[in-house]
Amino acid sequence: MDMFKTLIIILLSSVFVDNYVLNRFLGICPFLGVSKKINQATGMGVAVTVVMLIATAVTWPIQYLVLNKLGLGYLQNIVFILIIATLVQMLELFLKKFSPALYNGLGVYLPLITTNCAVLGVTINNINDGYNFIQSMVSSLGCGLGFLLAMVLFSGLRSRIDESNIPAPFKGLATTLIAACFISLAFMGFVGVVENIFA
Amino acid sequence: MEILFAFILMLLVALIAGVLLSLFSHFFAVKENPLKAQIRECLPGINCGACGYKGCDDYADALANGGVSPSLCIPGAQNVADEIGNILGIEAEPFKDVVAFVACNGNCEATTKKAKYEGVNTCKAASMIYGGNNSCHFGCLGLGDCAFACPSNAICVVDGIAHVNTALCLGCGVCANVCPKHIIKMLPQETATVVMCSNKQKGADARKACKNACIGCKKCEKTCNNGAITVKDNLAVIDYNKCTNCGACVKECPTGCLKSIFFANIPSNIEFKELLT
Numbered sequence: 001m002d003m004f005k006t007l008i009i010i011l012l013s014s015v016f017v018d019n020y021v022l023n024r025f026l027g028i029c030p031f032l033g034v035s036k037k038i039n040q041a042t043g044m045g046v047a048v049t050v051v052m053l054i055a056t057a058v059t060w061p062i063q064y065l066v067l068n069k070l071g072l073g074y075l076q077n078i079v080f081i082l083i084i085a086t087l088v089q090m091l092e093l094f095l096k097k098f099s100p101a102l103y104n105g106l107g108v109y110l111p112l113i114t115t116n117c118a119v120l121g122v123t124i125n126n127i128n129d130g131y132n133f134i135q136s137m138v139s140s141l142g143c144g145l146g147f148l149l150a151m152v153l154f155s156g157l158r159s160r161i162d163e164s165n166i167p168a169p170f171k172g173l174a175t176t177l178i179a180a181c182f183i184s185l186a187f188m189g190f191v192g193v194v195e196n197i198f199a
Numbered sequence: 200m201e202i203l204f205a206f207i208l209m210l211l212v213a214l215i216a217g218v219l220l221s222l223f224s225h226f227f228a229v230k231e232n233p234l235k236a237q238i239r240e241c242l243p244g245i246n247c248g249a250c251g252y253k254g255c256d257d258y259a260d261a262l263a264n265g266g267v268s269p270s271l272c273i274p275g276a277q278n279v280a281d282e283i284g285n286i287l288g289i290e291a292e293p294f295k296d297v298v299a300f301v302a303c304n305g306n307c308e309a310t311t312k313k314a315k316y317e318g319v320n321t322c323k324a325a326s327m328i329y330g331g332n333n334s335c336h337f338g339c340l341g342l343g344d345c346a347f348a349c350p351s352n353a354i355c356v357v358d359g360i361a362h363v364n365t366a367l368c369l370g371c372g373v374c375a376n377v378c379p380k381h382i383i384k385m386l387p388q389e390t391a392t393v394v395m396c397s398n399k400q401k402g403a404d405a406r407k408a409c410k411n412a413c414i415g416c417k418k419c420e421k422t423c424n425n426g427a428i429t430v431k432d433n434l435a436v437i438d439y440n441k442c443t444n445c446g447a448c449v450k451e452c453p454t455g456c457l458k459s460i461f462f463a464n465i466p467s468n469i470e471f472k473e474l475l476t
Contacts, residue, residue, distance in 0.1 A: 072205055077214055086216035090223045097227040 005198050007138045010131070011189040012197065014142030016190040020135045022183055027118030031150060032176060034106075041155035042148070043102055047192040049144025052122050053090060053112050056086050056140040060133050080123050088114040118147060154183060234286065235263040241282040242272060245373035249273040262287065267327050274351075274369035297370040297385040299354070299363045301345075304395040304456060307359040309410040318395035321347075323459065326379040333407035337380060337397040345374035345383060391444035392437060396456040399432040406454075413456045420449035 008172070020026045034044040059080050068071050092110050095103040103110070113119060123145045126136040157179050166175055213332045239259040246254035250271035252261060260274075261267045262283060276296060284290060316332040318324055322344040325331045331340045339360040342381035346354040346361060353367035356373060361383075375383040382397040394413060402414035415433035422428075427447055428440035435448075435457065449459045 066208070070208065071201070072208060075205055075208065078209070080210075082212055082216060084288045085222060089220055093223045098228055100229075153296055 009194060009197065010135055011142040011145075013194040014139050015149060016187065017148040017194050018143075019146040019150060019187055020121060020143050021023065021147055022180075022187045024121065027116050027147060030116065032110060032173075032180070033112075035079065035151055035155040035158055035169045038152065038155045038159070041108055041151040043147030045105060045144070045187075047091070047102075047110065047137050047149040048116065048118065048147050049141070050112060051088055051116075052085070052119055052140040052144040053148075054087050054091070055080075055119055055123050056126055056136050058083055059170065060088065060136045063127050075088070076124065077120075080120060084119055084123070085114045085154065118143070142167065150183070154180065159185070202376070210374045215267075225342050232260075232263040237286050238262050238283055241275070241279055243279070245274060245369075245371075247274060247369065247373055249371040264467075268418060273371050275472070277473055297372075297387055298365050298368050299370065299372070299374050300384050300386045300389075300390075300393060300394060301339060301361045301365060302382045302384055302393070302397045303335075303337075303339040303360050303380075304411040305333065305335050305360060305409040305456075306411075309412075310334045310408065311337060311353075323377075323379045331380075335398055335405075335412065337382065337399060339382060340380065344377045344379070348373050348377040357470070379396055387439055390439060390442075391459050392442055392449060392456055394435045394447065394456060395458050398432065399434050401433055405433065411454060412455055416453060418451045418453065419457055422447050422451045425450060 018024060021028065022032045030044055032047070061081065063073075063076065063081065066122045067075060067079065089114075090113070092103070095106075095110070122140045126139055129139070131139055158176065161175055161179060170178070200334050201321075236259075239255060242255040242259060243254050248254065250258045251274070252258040258267075258271065262269060265287075268287070269287065270280040270281050272283075273291045303364045308369050311334040313329075313334055316325055316331045318328065320342055322340040323340045325340050325342055330336050333340055341356050341359040341361065342362065343354075343356045346352075346356055350371060350373060351367050351369050353364045353369070355364070356362070357371050361374075363383075370385065375381075375385055380397070386393065396405075396409075396411065396413040398408060398411075398412040400408065402416065404413040405414050413434050415430050415435070417430045418433050418450075420430050424441055424445070424447070424464070425441045428435055429438070430436070442458070446459050449457050
């Protein structure tokens with residue numbers, strides 16, 4: 001039961017408290033780039049979640065069974081980057097074959113996941129936090145869902161912003177960044193909530 | 200010794216990644232329609248976008264998937280339409296050749312400048328400041344956005360207004376899109392009678408702005424036996440479905456803004472290209 005509680009806390013805290021976009025400021029590029037339309041934002045969020053899960057499932061065993069055994073822990077970054085890049089390429093080929101609509105919709109942002117720091121951040125943080133395999137998977141699922149949540153919330157906000165009358169100097173990216181900042185501030189309200197959820 | 204381990208490990212990881220990727224690209228390869236490559240060969244490949252697709256590749260893809268007319272490639276004209284028709288086994292519709300035409304005759308002699316313009320040297324920038332410095336608000340600014348955009352170097356600016364060399368014009372319509380004054384029209388190639396003016400001001404004001412302007416006197420409208428000319432917003436407009444190129448209106452026009460031009464007869468002029476460079 002304790003294990004279950006820990007997993008729930010990890011999941012909820014990675015979605016709300018340690019949200020990768022709004023709290024750690026990783027993966028800002030797709031957050032600002034693909035959040036114009038809600039269906040594209042959802043597609044991107046799901047793609048990032050899937051990549052995060054696959055990447056963690058592959059990198060965790062490699063860290064503990066290969067790198068640590070050989071005493072090559074310092075190669076973590078470069079090996080992880082290589083693995084993530086390969087995985088994203090594979091996912092791209094897979095999508096092109098089985099879901100051309102999503103492939104076209106994501107466009108240039110699918111290759112961009114290759115160099116998305118959020119994905120690399122999740123895999124490295126899982127190791128640094130000392131999670132076991134199941135905890136790592138739950139954590140990366142939470143981070144992916146957090147990314148998805150941020151994308152969907154923000155795309156909704158942006159569609160409202162587009163319709164409103166904004167002073168000329170703030171039009172475009174300026175308002176977008178200010179709005180992102182407010183969402184980020186709002187998410188700070190979750191600090192301290194999740195840790196005490198079972199208390 | 201340790202560096203050897205690191206080296207071998209990286210080599211192995213890279214090798215496995217490479218093998219996996221090539222296996223994936225082999226098994227998940229998307230079969231492209233073989234027709235697409237064949238059609239792409241026929242298209243001119245200048246990616247002008249006149250067909251309405253993103254480029255020649257995109258158009259070839261749409262053609263290969265079917266349901267698209269093969270006569271959309273304007274630079275390729277009838278030849279390309281026929282070739283694609285042969286590949287797809289369908290009859291290509293007769294191709295309508297168009298050519299760009301600058302509806303303005305306000306050269307330096309006929310118009311004056313309201314002010315000296317020293318800004319960014321493009322029509323788009325100039326037109327943002329009170330519609331440009333030309334005395335005629337509708338006329339050609341002569342800074343050559345169209346000449347710059349033209350993929351075939353068919354436009355040059357002479358005496359303050361843009362001229363199209365019809366022999367070189369592909370009919371892609373890129374110039375008509377970039378002109379901030381929207382005075383470049385795409386006309387059917389056989390056209391002979393044109394209105395060389397876009398001024399929609401009342402007669403006296405138009406005359407003040409440009410000596411060659413259409414003053415909306417409606418003489419042409421009365422002269423035309425086929426009802427092809429109407430004066431709309433103080434400007435003569437020709438309906439090319441009705442015009443027979445008889446030239447009666449040209450003789451009547453008091454300002455000379457109606458002109459007879461046989462586009463097909465204009466000889467190819469090499470000097471056009473030289474003037475541009």
